[in-house]
Amino acid sequence: MNDKTTHVQDEVLRQSLADPEGFWAHQAEHLHWHRKPSTTLTQSTKTLKDGTTHPEWAWFPDGEISTCYNCVDRHVLAGRGDEPAIYWDSPVTKSKQKITYRQLLEDVEALAGALREEGVKKGDVVMLYMPMIPSALVGILAINRLGAVHSVVFGGFAPNALAQRIDACQPVALLTASCGIEGNKPPTPYRPLVEEAIQLATHKPSRTIIWQRDVSRWAPVDRSQGQRPWQKLVRGAKARGVKAECVPVKGTDPVYIIHTSGTTGSPKGVVRDAGGYAVGLHLSIAYLFNIHGPGDVIFTASDIGWVVGHSYIIYAPLLAGAATVLYEGKPVGTPDASALWRMVEEYKVSALFTAPTALRAIKRDDPDNKHFHRIGERGGLKSLKALFLAGERSEPTIISMYQELLEKHGARDAHVIDNWWSTESGSPMTGRALVPHTGHHRQHATRDHPPIALKPGSAGKPMPGFDIRAVDDEGNEVGRRSMGNIVLATPLPPTAFRTLWREEERFYNGYLKRFRGKWLDTGDSGYVDEEGYVHVMSRNDDVLNVSAHRLSSGGIEQAIACHPSVAECCVVGIPDSLKGQLPFAFVTLSSEPHPASVMPTKELFAEIQDLIRKQVGPIATLGGLIQGKGMIPRTRSGKTLRRVLRELLENGSQGEFKKEVGVPSTVEDRGVVEVARTRVEEYFKEKGATHKAKL
Numbered sequence: 001m002n003d004k005t006t007h008v009q010d011e012v013l014r015q016s017l018a019d020p021e022g023f024w025a026h027q028a029e030h031l032h033w034h035r036k037p038s039t040t041l042t043q044s045t046k047t048l049k050d051g052t053t054h055p056e057w058a059w060f061p062d063g064e065i066s067t068c069y070n071c072v073d074r075h076v077l078a079g080r081g082d083e084p085a086i087y088w089d090s091p092v093t094k095s096k097q098k099i100t101y102r103q104l105l106e107d108v109e110a111l112a113g114a115l116r117e118e119g120v121k122k123g124d125v126v127m128l129y130m131p132m133i134p135s136a137l138v139g140i141l142a143i144n145r146l147g148a149v150h151s152v153v154f155g156g157f158a159p160n161a162l163a164q165r166i167d168a169c170q171p172v173a174l175l176t177a178s179c180g181i182e183g184n185k186p187p188t189p190y191r192p193l194v195e196e197a198i199q200l201a202t203h204k205p206s207r208t209i210i211w212q213r214d215v216s217r218w219a220p221v222d223r224s225q226g227q228r229p230w231q232k233l234v235r236g237a238k239a240r241g242v243k244a245e246c247v248p249v250k251g252t253d254p255v256y257i258i259h260t261s262g263t264t265g266s267p268k269g270v271v272r273d274a275g276g277y278a279v280g281l282h283l284s285i286a287y288l289f290n291i292h293g294p295g296d297v298i299f300t301a302s303d304i305g306w307v308v309g310h311s312y313i314i315y316a317p318l319l320a321g322a323a324t325v326l327y328e329g330k331p332v333g334t335p336d337a338s339a340l341w342r343m344v345e346e347y348k349v350s351a352l353f354t355a356p357t358a359l360r361a362i363k364r365d366d367p368d369n370k371h372f373h374r375i376g377e378r379g380g381l382k383s384l385k386a387l388f389l390a391g392e393r394s395e396p397t398i399i400s401m402y403q404e405l406l407e408k409h410g411a412r413d414a415h416v417i418d419n420w421w422s423t424e425s426g427s428p429m430t431g432r433a434l435v436p437h438t439g440h441h442r443q444h445a446t447r448d449h450p451p452i453a454l455k456p457g458s459a460g461k462p463m464p465g466f467d468i469r470a471v472d473d474e475g476n477e478v479g480r481r482s483m484g485n486i487v488l489a490t491p492l493p494p495t496a497f498r499t500l501w502r503e504e505e506r507f508y509n510g511y512l513k514r515f516r517g518k519w520l521d522t523g524d525s526g527y528v529d530e531e532g533y534v535h536v537m538s539r540n541d542d543v544l545n546v547s548a549h550r551l552s553s554g555g556i557e558q559a560i561a562c563h564p565s566v567a568e569c570c571v572v573g574i575p576d577s578l579k580g581q582l583p584f585a586f587v588t589l590s591s592e593p594h595p596a597s598v599m600p601t602k603e604l605f606a607e608i609q610d611l612i613r614k615q616v617g618p619i620a621t622l623g624g625l626i627q628g629k630g631m632i633p634r635t636r637s638g639k640t641l642r643r644v645l646r647e648l649l650e651n652g653s654q655g656e657f658k659k660e661v662g663v664p665s666t667v668e669d670r671g672v673v674e675v676a677r678t679r680v681e682e683y684f685k686e687k688g689a690t691h692k693a694k695l
């Protein structure tokens with residue numbers, strides 16, 4: 001600490017906000033630039049077609065960089081080619097693989113050469129629909145190597161969702177695999193999903209490159225449809241000595257597009273800039289995660305389809321030259337609740353990053369933490385310096401329990417770190433930095449330099465460059481500890497987005513309009529306490545958070561509305577003790593005047609679930625449904641008041657049926673809210689009765 005009151009994390013934040021140019025210019029020096037940026041930050045005003053103006057900024061605009069070079073080539077050239085880059089572990093297929101930086105380079109440059117021969121060039125978009133296998137990382141890096149832009153779609157999304165994303169970013173090629181492995185289920189063949197998606201999409205990628213897995217093959221590969229066997233392409237490229245050199249892009253060119261859920265059915269294409277992303281991640285992996293290079297191992301138990309996977313399975317560990325663990329399994333069921341701890345022991349993991357949901361699932365299967373203690377007692381968890389949690393709010397009990405467990409069996413001074421972030425931010429916006437400095441030198445957190453104190457229930461304090469405030473609906477800052485909308489001041493720091501893919505207006509309307517350009521709306525509610533800790537409590541919009549996955553209520557509603565018996569519907573989140581929230585539907589049937597029972601027939605429920613699973617994906621499966629009429633409240637302008645239904649459900653799940661809910665004065669008909677209230681009460685009573693009958 002600098003003095004009695006200022007912790008180094010506070011000081012680093014202060015410097016990053018007081019002199020963003022100086023701060024990030026210094027961070028940029030740690031990377032290799034094909035052309036060093038002469039300017040760190042530019043700020044201007046953007047004018048939209050309708051004349052609206054808003055602040056705009058750019059990081060390292062005239063620099064030229066290759067992220068792939070910084071992630072792979074740089075380490076090999078520096079003599080670290082034999083260090084491990086990737087440890088792949090797939091318990092269900094009983095496969096493991098260690099890939100060194102040199103092997104990674106060989107595979108990436110050959111695939112990039114092959115992709116170039118298939119027509120991929122700088123600036124093109126290439127999509128990936130891949131399971132958690134090393135070739136997915138090789139594919140991502142090869143696309144990057146060519147200066148092309150990748151867009152990964154989570155393997156749990158259905159063909160419709162994939163088709164929607166294909167049309168949104170018009171990829172020239174699609175990289176996929178013959179199957180995915182989900183939990184301990186038999187392999188899911190990808191061919192029907194991918195072919196249906198391409199058929200549904202208006203835009204047709206000219207190539208589909210298929211990684212054949214032994215557990216389930218895609219045969220025959222249909223060349224007439226542009227399908228190409230991945231391994232054969234690479235073998236051919238290697239045999240002919242074909243390899244591609246890194247193609248640098250401008251600091252402000254996109255490195256990838258990642259789609260995330262908004263409130264409507266159409267996903268938002270978050271764009272990540274090459275220069276800022278590399279610089280910001282390079283800092284955060286050292287500063288927050290205490291991962292510096294060879295010898296450090298990070299295991300991020302997420303999926304490459306989510307932002308956490310992009311940043312901390314792939315890019316940040318490789319930028320640091322550390323080893324990343326790629327796990328094709330679940331926290332439970334593959335084979336049991338010891339999975340994450342087994343992995344920590346086997347790969348000597350120093351940082352484990354997962355979601356609270358995963359820990360809840362482990363607790364459900366292993367309530368006494370027997371596995372943790374068993375592996376801990378033989379010293380298997382001594383490498384573990386930190387457990388990072390993000391994706392949803394961590395209940396204080398989880399944090400405290402794991403802090404105690406780590407103190408018993410983890411490394412000396414191990415920490416549980418709740419960190420808050422979003423697809424838009426690209427890296428944590430808050431946390432407790434483990435290494436309270438930002439220079440070159442390797443310096444692990446010690447008793448003399450502890451991170452800021454643990455406060456279970458808070459996601460820590462802002463990370464460098466994030467100016468976080470809690471404001472009221474007019475955009476005025478609220479007092480410390482007062483609940484408000486959590487917003488960010490612009491410019492956002494370098495890892496964060498600056499726009500949406502080809503949707504400038506939507507970027508403004510979705511994030512800046514609400515506070516007239518003064519603040520960027522994160523969509524979250526919470527408060528900042530007197531010490532500057534940020535407490536993120538919930539979303540303040542209609543986005544759902546299921547198992548730390550962000551889902552759009554509008555997208556699920558679109559699928560339900562396809563059912564011929566459904567006249568209208570509204571989807572909100574219902575609290576769930578395992579997954580945080582589950583989607584829940586209020587459905588008005590077109591046929592009956594007013595169905596007597598709130599519960600749908602088994603057939604109707606199954607048909608609706610099927611529509612959701614096929615159109616959005618199995619991760620959006622409903623947790624329940626209420627049928628009725630005249631129970632979906634709207635404003636006079638016709639906007640569905642999802643928040644009212646969500647509150648009624650939340651109260652109902654606590655047995656509080658009469659509790660007041662916040663109904664805005666703009667509601668068209670208050671009577672509708674009372675109908676919904678009655679239906680919610682009937683639902684929980686009927687559900688309780690069924691539950692008792694089953695016991």
Ligand code: COA
Pocket residue numbers: 154155156157180182183188301302303306308330331332354355357358361390391546547548549578617618619620621
């Ligand atoms: N491909 C295909 N299907 C997938 C999938 C994928 N990549 N991911 C999930 N699914 C399917 C599941 O098989 C399941 O299908 P089912 O209804 O037919 O059984 C459905 O989607 C729901 O999956 P999920 O929400 O994962 O629930 P689950 O009961 O299978 O597992 C947990 C529960 C808690 C173990 C699991 O959700 C989990 O590991 N959560 C952690 C999430 C996480 O790490 N998020 C990180 C974001 S930062």
Ligand code: AMP
Pocket residue numbers: 260307389390391392393394418419420421422423424459522523524536537538539545548549550
């Ligand atoms: P995603 O864009 O899918 O990463 O989801 C981002 C959202 O997840 C945030 O806007 C929050 O609502 C929620 N979230 C992520 N991390 C946390 C956290 N540590 N605490 C509370 N909510 C979180």
